[in-house]
Amino acid sequence: MSRSLSPRSVPYRIVERAGSLVVTAVFLFSGASAALGPAGGVVAAVLAGLAVCLLVGYEVARYRRFEYDLGGGTLDIRSGVVSRRNREIPLRRVQNVDISRNVVQRLLDIAAVDFETAGGSETEASLRFVSFEEAKRLQSEVRRLKRDTSDAESEPETDAEPTDEEELFALSGRELALVGALSFDVRVPGLLFVLVSGSVPALSSVLPSESGVPFVAAGLVLAALAIVLVSWLGGAVAAVLNYYGFRLTRVDDELQYERGLLRRYDGSIPLDKVQTLTITDDPLKRYFGFAALEIETAGYAPGTGESGSEAAVPLASRERVYSLANRIEPFGSPAFERPPKRVRRRYALRYLLALGAVTALLYGVAAFAGWALPWPAYAPLVLAPVAPVAAHLTWRHRGYWLGENHVVTRNGFLRRRIKVVPYYRVQTVIDSRSLFQRRWQVATVTADTAGSRSLVGAHAAAVDVDEAVADDLRRELDARLRSSLAERRGWTDRSDAADSPA
Amino acid sequence: MKRLHPRIRALWIGNAVITAAVLGVVALVVSVVVDAIPWWAAVAVALFALSLGVGLALARYRVWRYEVREDALYLERGVFTRVRTVVPFVRIQHVDSSRGPLERLVGLGSTVVYTAGSRGADVTIPGLTPDGADDLRERLKRLAIRAEGEDAV
Numbered sequence: 001m002s003r004s005l006s007p008r009s010v011p012y013r014i015v016e017r018a019g020s021l022v023v024t025a026v027f028l029f030s031g032a033s034a035a036l037g038p039a040g041g042v043v044a045a046v047l048a049g050l051a052v053c054l055l056v057g058y059e060v061a062r063y064r065r066f067e068y069d070l071g072g073g074t075l076d077i078r079s080g081v082v083s084r085r086n087r088e089i090p091l092r093r094v095q096n097v098d099i100s101r102n103v104v105q106r107l108l109d110i111a112a113v114d115f116e117t118a119g120g121s122e123t124e125a126s127l128r129f130v131s132f133e134e135a136k137r138l139q140s141e142v143r144r145l146k147r148d149t150s151d152a153e154s155e156p157e158t159d160a161e162p163t164d165e166e167e168l169f170a171l172s173g174r175e176l177a178l179v180g181a182l183s184f185d186v187r188v189p190g191l192l193f194v195l196v197s198g199s200v201p202a203l204s205s206v207l208p209s210e211s212g213v214p215f216v217a218a219g220l221v222l223a224a225l226a227i228v229l230v231s232w233l234g235g236a237v238a239a240v241l242n243y244y245g246f247r248l249t250r251v252d253d254e255l256q257y258e259r260g261l262l263r264r265y266d267g268s269i270p271l272d273k274v275q276t277l278t279i280t281d282d283p284l285k286r287y288f289g290f291a292a293l294e295i296e297t298a299g300y301a302p303g304t305g306e307s308g309s310e311a312a313v314p315l316a317s318r319e320r321v322y323s324l325a326n327r328i329e330p331f332g333s334p335a336f337e338r339p340p341k342r343v344r345r346r347y348a349l350r351y352l353l354a355l356g357a358v359t360a361l362l363y364g365v366a367a368f369a370g371w372a373l374p375w376p377a378y379a380p381l382v383l384a385p386v387a388p389v390a391a392h393l394t395w396r397h398r399g400y401w402l403g404e405n406h407v408v409t410r411n412g413f414l415r416r417r418i419k420v421v422p423y424y425r426v427q428t429v430i431d432s433r434s435l436f437q438r439r440w441q442v443a444t445v446t447a448d449t450a451g452s453r454s455l456v457g458a459h460a461a462a463v464d465v466d467e468a469v470a471d472d473l474r475r476e477l478d479a480r481l482r483s484s485l486a487e488r489r490g491w492t493d494r495s496d497a498a499d500s501p502a
Numbered sequence: 503m504k505r506l507h508p509r510i511r512a513l514w515i516g517n518a519v520i521t522a523a524v525l526g527v528v529a530l531v532v533s534v535v536v537d538a539i540p541w542w543a544a545v546a547v548a549l550f551a552l553s554l555g556v557g558l559a560l561a562r563y564r565v566w567r568y569e570v571r572e573d574a575l576y577l578e579r580g581v582f583t584r585v586r587t588v589v590p591f592v593r594i595q596h597v598d599s600s601r602g603p604l605e606r607l608v609g610l611g612s613t614v615v616y617t618a619g620s621r622g623a624d625v626t627i628p629g630l631t632p633d634g635a636d637d638l639r640e641r642l643k644r645l646a647i648r649a650e651g652e653d654a655v
Binding site for chain 1: 573574580588590592617618619
């Protein structure tokens with residue numbers, strides 16, 4: 001039985017697109033009256049009227065020609081006014097079903113539904129718009145039908161059908177306030193710094209050089225405070241808008257979340273598509289005993305969408321985060337193995353070199369561009385005694401752990417990431433040793449997964465482990481991946497899986 | 503552990519020559535436009551790029567190793583950053599063999615292995631004979647099917 005979109009989507013889309021139409025109309029008016037004189041206004045009005053008719057006609061036609069159908073193990077969508085497109089998406093390939101509604105859409109009771117599959121940067125199919133009730137129905141139908149098809153393929157069912165909805169996590173008002181208070185948007189100070197730093201030399205050249213220095217210093221301190229305040233406020237507002245009313249529930253073998261103040265999101269994540277879990281914290285959160293959790297699936301990047309991770313617990317006490325993570329992926333409590341102690345010297349050296357580079361750069365700027373810096377060029381060297389401390393902290397917060405079914409890695413001091421990867425999710429194992437790492441006889445072993453979040457340096461990686469350990473890890477990860485995958489797919493009795501350790 | 507076909511050095515050196523020539527021409531244009539730069543600076547740039555490229559090509563050939571193991575494809579490469587990659591056959595999504603224009607000129611081909619990973623999503627083994635590339639593709643394909651990588655993600 002095929003269905004069509006909500007009729008209310010037609011006026012909404014017309015109004016949504018009329019904005020661009022107004023701009024076109026103004027452009028037409030001015031253009032036409034310039035070219036044709038007084039008669040031009042009439043021509044333009046006719047043209048604008050025509051455009052409105054076209055838009056209305058197009059949207060009505062689009063609505064009438066759009067059909068979707070859920071059944072037979074696929075989602076079929078037939079769409080297109082001028083060129084027709086029929087698309088079939090096998091349901092077992094669907095990773096996430098996301099519903100989003102902004103304020104106007106909520107008033108109209110319509111919602112946008114996006115179906116995500118693995119291995120594509122784009123959304124595979126989206127319905128703009130269906131009624132919210134229908135959206136929820138689609139979400140649960142996809143879940144139900146998917147379970148039926150996977151049953152038919154005799155996939156091992158993990159546990160005896162917990163059919164009812166079970167709330168895993170709800171963000172309380174106090175926690176939401178904390179999320180806001182602890183959300184410091186680093187991008188804002190970065191951006192402001194770039195903007196402001198351009199005007200520093202100009203300022204210092206305006207001010208008299210002798211008496212100006214204290215003023216400049218005071219101004220800089222004030223500016224820094226303002227930047228911190230603005231970015232803190234910005235982060236707080238964004239976090240509250242994002243995570244208002246956050247709830248994570250488990251329905252059958254699927255996770256569902258909802259969140260958002262102005263734009264409301266309802267999403268689903270099948271548990272068997274979860275690739276990695278990431279527990280993040282920073283010194284402030286660690287001090288107060290809080291942490292955050294991100295859930296990553298394949299072909300779908302939670303963080304790269306609008307703002308913030310969609311399927312993530314923004315903040316909760318550490319115990320709650322760990323127990324929740326353990327309910328999704330029972331990995332136990334990791335006992336991390338730190339890199340060898342000698343890498344601390346490597347980090348200290350690295351930080352000192354970075355300080356030296358900054359100092360050299362400042363000297364260069366002062367010497368060649370003739371900018372008067374409000375502080376001496378060797379000022380960064382004051383930080384030199386901090387380097388060994390930073391090196392120690394970096395080393396302290398690194399580590400890896402091979403659990404029974406998961407590999408867990410930990411990296412970063414300011415933004416610490418603990419990544420949990422089930423062995424059967426590992427795609428390839430990459431052991432890389434840079435020129436400098438080879439000098440210290442250390443290596444980085446990365447367990448690559450199909451998660452699409454990890455574009456820059458956020459892989460599950462055992463960084464700077466001893467070379468011998470790296471050789472072992474490479475073999476071990478490969479062996480455990482195969483045995484764990486074999487077990488998961490029920491081929492343990494096969495000869496090629498039997499020789500690897502379980 | 504297998505090494506690449508020795509002729510891959512010719513290919514990589516050819517690439518280095520092309521890069522050096524392009525750089526040299528750019529430097530020559532700059533030296534014509536800017537009076538302060540003498541013409542031989544362009545030659546120096548080209549020669550420097552050439553020696554660097556040739557050195558890298560030879561070093562790369564010395565480092566490159568690959569092996570089709572019982573359960574996984576193993577690669578070792580990288581002059582400055584030594585990278586060792588293990589691609590289990592269960593994870594192979596598909597395998598290509600390809601021959602670029604320069605590769606055809608020296609009579610070589612390469613095999614590309616794709617996984618669903620986010621970082622090492624495609625792994626290229628260059629420097630194979632055309633038949634070797636096809637054979638390797640077929641062999642990896644059979645091994646991947648045997649390892650049954652149906653539900654790859």
